[in-house]
Amino acid sequence: MxxxxxxxxxxxxxxxxxxxxxxxxxxxxxxxxxxxxxxxxxxxxPTGRLDNVQAAVVNEDEMIEVAGQDGEKQPVAVGRELAANLIGDDSRNNYDWLLTDAADARAGLADGTYKAVLTIPKDLSKAATSTSGDPSAAVQGRLDLKTNDAVNFVNGQIADRILDAAKSSLNAQVTETYLGNLYLGFTDIKASLEEAADGAGQLADGAGELTDGANQLSDGTAQLADGATTLADGTRRLATGANQLDDGVGQLAGGLGELEDRTAPLPGQTERLADGAEQVATGVAGFDRIVQQVAGAISGSTDEIDQRLGTLEQSLRDAATTCRESGAPAAQCSDLDAAADSAATARTQLDGLVGQAGTIGEQSAALSRGARQVADGNRELADNVPALVGAIGDAADGADRLRSGTSQLADGADDAATGADRLADGAGQLTDGANQLADGAGALRDGALELQSGLSDGSEQVPDYTEDERDQLAKTAATPVTDAADRLNKVSxxxxxxxxxxxxxxxxxxxxxxxxxxxxxxxxxxxxxxxxxxxxxxxxxxxxxxxxxxxxxxxxxxxxxxxxxxxxxxxxxxxxxxxxxxxxxxxxxxxxxxxxxxxxxxxxxxxxxxxxxxxxxxxxxxxxxxxxxxxxxxxxxxxxxxxxxxxxxxxxxxxxxxxxxxxxxxxxxxxxxxxxxxxxxxxxxxxxxxxx
Incomplete structure (x- = not known):
C-alpha cells in the first residue's frame, strides 16, 4: 500500500x-x-503606534465667566482644557495632536498631513455651563470631528473612538463640577433654613412679648373706658347745672331785690361749686395722665416690635430667594413668602394701633384743658360772689357779667360732655383694638412657632455634606457606571x-x-x-x-x-x-x-x-x-x-x-x-x- x-x-x-x-x-x-x-x-x-499619526485641534472656544458659590466671577475655558488634554496625552494609543488654525487644518486634512481635525466651537464653554442657570437656556455642546476616508477609512473609526473617550472624560468632569456645586447648594439651603428657623423663634418671642403688652393695654383701655364713661356722666350733669345756673342768673338780673334776700347762701354754694369743678378738673387731669402713659407705652413698645418684625420679614424674603435659586421645591419657597407677608401684615396692624392711641391721647388732653377752664371759671365765680353780696348796687352789672360767664360755662360744659362721650367711644374702640392686637399677636406667636418647627424639620431633611463627601458624591454621580471588562484568553x-x-x-x-x-x-x-x-x-x-x-x-x-x-x-x-x-x-x-x-x-x-x-x-x-x-x-x-x-x-x-x-x-x-x-x-x- x-x-x-x-x-x-x-x-x-x-x-x-x-x-x-x-x-x-x-x-x-x-x-x-x-x-x-x-x-x-x-x-x-497598529493602535499602539497612533502617536506617529498627526491630527489637528482648532480651538475656537471663547472663555466665559460664571459666578461661583461665593458670588465671585470665575473663568471657564472648557475648549482650552479639552485641547490641552489631547495635546498633553503622550500615550501610544493617542494621535499626535497639534494646535493650529482652521485654514491650516483644512489644507492638512485634504493633503493627508492631518488624519483628523477636531474643531472646538466658540460656544462650548457657554453650553457646558448652561445647566447652572435657566433650564430653558440649557443646550448641549457639539464637537466637530472631520476625517478623510479618501486618505484612510479605518482612521475615521479610530478617530471616532479617541473623540468618544475624550468627550466622555470631559462630560464626566463637567458633570462632576455641576453636581459638586449642587451638593454645596444643599449645605447653603440647610444653613439658610436654620437661620430662618432662628428668626422665626425670635419672632415667636417678640410676638409673646407683644401679646403680654397688648393684654396690659387692653386692661388699661378698659379702665380708661370706665373712667371716660364716668367723666361723661359727670360732665353731662355739669352741663345741666351750668344751664340751670345760667337761667338763675337771668332771674337774678330780673329781680335784684329778690336776689338780695336769697343771695345769703350763695357764697357757700359757689364755693362748693368751685371745689366740685376743681375736683372734676383734677380727676380729668389724672385720667389724662393715665391716657398719655398708656399711649406712650404703646408707642414705645411697638417700636422694638416693629423693628423685629421688619428684620424677620427681610430674613424670610432672603430665605425665599435662596430657596428658589437653589432649585428647591416651589412649595417650600412659597411657604417662606407667605410667612414674610404675615410679618408685613402684623407691622401694618401695629402701626394702626399706634395711630389710634395717639388720637385718644389728643382727645384726653383736650378734655383735661376744658375741665381746667371750668374749674378756673368756678373758682373765679366763688371769689366774686362775696363781692356781689357786698355790693348789691353793682348787682345788675355783675349779674350781666355772671350771666355771660355762666353762658360760657354752659357751652364749655356741653363741649366737655361731648368730648367725654367721644373719649368713652374712643376708649371702647381702643379696648377692641387692644383685644384684636392681643389675638393677632397670639396668632403670630403660634404661626411663628409652627414656622420655626417646620423650618427646623426641613433643615434636618436637607443633607449637609462635607467637602470630601461632596467630591465623592459628585464623582460617583458623574460616572455612576464603570466597566469591568474581562476578556478570557486575551491576546496582547x-x-x-x-x-x-x-x-x-x-x-x-x-x-x-x-x-x-x-x-x-x-x-x-x-x-x-x-x-x-x-x-x-x-x-x-x-x-x-x-x-x-x-x-x-x-x-x-x-x-x-x-x-x-x-x-x-x-x-x-x-x-x-x-x-x-x-x-x-x-x-x-x-x-x-x-x-x-x-x-x-x-x-x-x-x-x-x-x-x-x-x-x-x-x-x-x-x-x-x-x-x-x-x-x-x-x-x-x-x-x-x-x-x-x-x-x-x-x-x-x-x-x-x-x-x-x-x-x-x-x-x-x-x-x-x-x-x-x-x-x-x-x-x-x-x-x-x-x-x-
Whole structure:
C-alpha cells in the first residue's frame, strides 16, 4: 500500500540538477514565511503606534465667566482644557495632536498631513455651563470631528473612538463640577433654613412679648373706658347745672331785690361749686395722665416690635430667594413668602394701633384743658360772689357779667360732655383694638412657632455634606457606571488576534506554491505497476516534506522574530504542521484531477474559505451563505485551532484536528482515484482540451 522509500524522492531528485532548481525548492519552502510573517508583522500593533499619526485641534472656544458659590466671577475655558488634554496625552494609543488654525487644518486634512481635525466651537464653554442657570437656556455642546476616508477609512473609526473617550472624560468632569456645586447648594439651603428657623423663634418671642403688652393695654383701655364713661356722666350733669345756673342768673338780673334776700347762701354754694369743678378738673387731669402713659407705652413698645418684625420679614424674603435659586421645591419657597407677608401684615396692624392711641391721647388732653377752664371759671365765680353780696348796687352789672360767664360755662360744659362721650367711644374702640392686637399677636406667636418647627424639620431633611463627601458624591454621580471588562484568553495585540487567520492563509499559499513546482503524481509511479494509493502517496510525501519545512519556518519566525505570543507554542507548531499537510493534500487533489485548471479551482476554494472562516469578524455578521459554508471548509478548523494555541483555551482543539485529518484522508482518497484514472490512457488525456 505504501510507496517504496525511494519512489517519493524521485520527484525531489529532479531539483538537484542546478542551483536554480535548488533555489526554486528553497523559495517554495519560504513562501508561507514571507506571506504570513510580513502580514502579521505589518499588522502586529497598529493602535499602539497612533502617536506617529498627526491630527489637528482648532480651538475656537471663547472663555466665559460664571459666578461661583461665593458670588465671585470665575473663568471657564472648557475648549482650552479639552485641547490641552489631547495635546498633553503622550500615550501610544493617542494621535499626535497639534494646535493650529482652521485654514491650516483644512489644507492638512485634504493633503493627508492631518488624519483628523477636531474643531472646538466658540460656544462650548457657554453650553457646558448652561445647566447652572435657566433650564430653558440649557443646550448641549457639539464637537466637530472631520476625517478623510479618501486618505484612510479605518482612521475615521479610530478617530471616532479617541473623540468618544475624550468627550466622555470631559462630560464626566463637567458633570462632576455641576453636581459638586449642587451638593454645596444643599449645605447653603440647610444653613439658610436654620437661620430662618432662628428668626422665626425670635419672632415667636417678640410676638409673646407683644401679646403680654397688648393684654396690659387692653386692661388699661378698659379702665380708661370706665373712667371716660364716668367723666361723661359727670360732665353731662355739669352741663345741666351750668344751664340751670345760667337761667338763675337771668332771674337774678330780673329781680335784684329778690336776689338780695336769697343771695345769703350763695357764697357757700359757689364755693362748693368751685371745689366740685376743681375736683372734676383734677380727676380729668389724672385720667389724662393715665391716657398719655398708656399711649406712650404703646408707642414705645411697638417700636422694638416693629423693628423685629421688619428684620424677620427681610430674613424670610432672603430665605425665599435662596430657596428658589437653589432649585428647591416651589412649595417650600412659597411657604417662606407667605410667612414674610404675615410679618408685613402684623407691622401694618401695629402701626394702626399706634395711630389710634395717639388720637385718644389728643382727645384726653383736650378734655383735661376744658375741665381746667371750668374749674378756673368756678373758682373765679366763688371769689366774686362775696363781692356781689357786698355790693348789691353793682348787682345788675355783675349779674350781666355772671350771666355771660355762666353762658360760657354752659357751652364749655356741653363741649366737655361731648368730648367725654367721644373719649368713652374712643376708649371702647381702643379696648377692641387692644383685644384684636392681643389675638393677632397670639396668632403670630403660634404661626411663628409652627414656622420655626417646620423650618427646623426641613433643615434636618436637607443633607449637609462635607467637602470630601461632596467630591465623592459628585464623582460617583458623574460616572455612576464603570466597566469591568474581562476578556478570557486575551491576546496582547491586534497582530496576535489576526495571526491565526494569516497563518492559515500563508500555509494555503505555501501549499499552492508547492504544486507549482512539484507534480501531484509522479510519472514514474503512474507508469509503474504501483497501486493508485501508493502513487498518490508518492506524490504527496515530497509536498508534505516541503510543507513541514514551511510550517516550522513560519511558526519559528513568528514566535522568535516577529514577537507573536503563543499560549501553547508546541500545540501551535503541531497544528501548523497538520494544517500544512491538509492543505498540501487538497492542492494535490485539485492538480491531480484538473491539471492546470486545478490551480484556478484552488484559488476559488481559498476565496470561499477566507470569507467563511470568520478570521476577522464573527461569522454571524456575514450573510447566511457564508455561515452555511463556515463548518464545511477546512480553514475554519485551522483558524480555530490556531486561536486556541495562541490565546489559550484548548476546548474544541481535538475536534479541529480530527476534522483536518478527515479532510486530509478525503483529499488523499480523491488523489488516489485521480491516480487510477491517470493510469488509464484515453484520447482526452493524450490530447487535452485545455492546456495550462
Amino acid at each position: 505504501f510507496p517504496s522509500p525511494s519512489l517519493p524522492w524521485f520527484e525531489l531528485a529532479r531539483f538537484r540538477r542546478s542551483r536554480i532548481t535548488r533555489a526554486a525548492v528553497l523559495a517554495v519552502a519560504i513562501v508561507p514565511l514571507f506571506y504570513g510573517a510580513l502580514y502579521i508583522w505589518a499588522n502586529l500593533d 495585540s491586534y497582530g496576535e488576534g489576526l495571526a491565526p487567520y494569516f497563518m492559515a492563509l500563508a500555509l494555503w499559499v505555501g501549499a499552492m506554491s508547492i504544486y507549482l513546482l512539484l507534480r501531484p503524481l509522479s510519472a514514474r509511479a503512474v507508469a509503474s505497476a504501483a497501486g493508485s494509493v501508493r502513487t498518490a502517496l508518492a506524490g504527496f510525501v515530497p509536498g508534505a516534506a516541503l510543507s513541514l519545512v514551511q510550517a516550522v519556518l513560519l511558526v519559528g519566525v513568528l514566535l522568535g522574530v516577529v514577537g507573536v505570543g503563543a499560549s501553547q507554542p508546541w500545540l501551535l507548531l503541531g497544528l501548523a504542521v497538520l494544517t500544512g499537510l491538509v492543505f498540501t493534500a487538497i492542492n494535490q487533489t485539485f492538480i491531480a484531477w484538473f491539471g492546470g485548471a486545478g490551480r484556478f479551482l484552488a484559488i476559488v476554494f481559498v476565496c470561499l474559505q477566507l470569507t467563511a472562516a470568520g478570521g476577522t469578524y464573527p461569522i454571524e455578521t456575514s450573510p447566511s451563505f457564508f455561515g452555511f459554508l463556515h463548518s464545511l471548509l477546512p480553514m475554519t478548523y485551522a483558524v480555530h485551532g490556531f486561536r486556541a494555541a495562541t490565546a489559550g483555551g484548548t476546548e474544541g482543539v481535538a475536534f479541529d484536528a480530527f476534522v483536518l485529518v478527515v479532510f486530509a484522508l478525503l483529499a488523499l482518497g480523491a488523489t488516489a482515484l485521480a491516480a487510477r484514472r491517470r493510469q488509464r490512457v484515453s484520447i482526452t488525456r493524450l490530447h487535452p482540451t485545455l492546456q495550462v
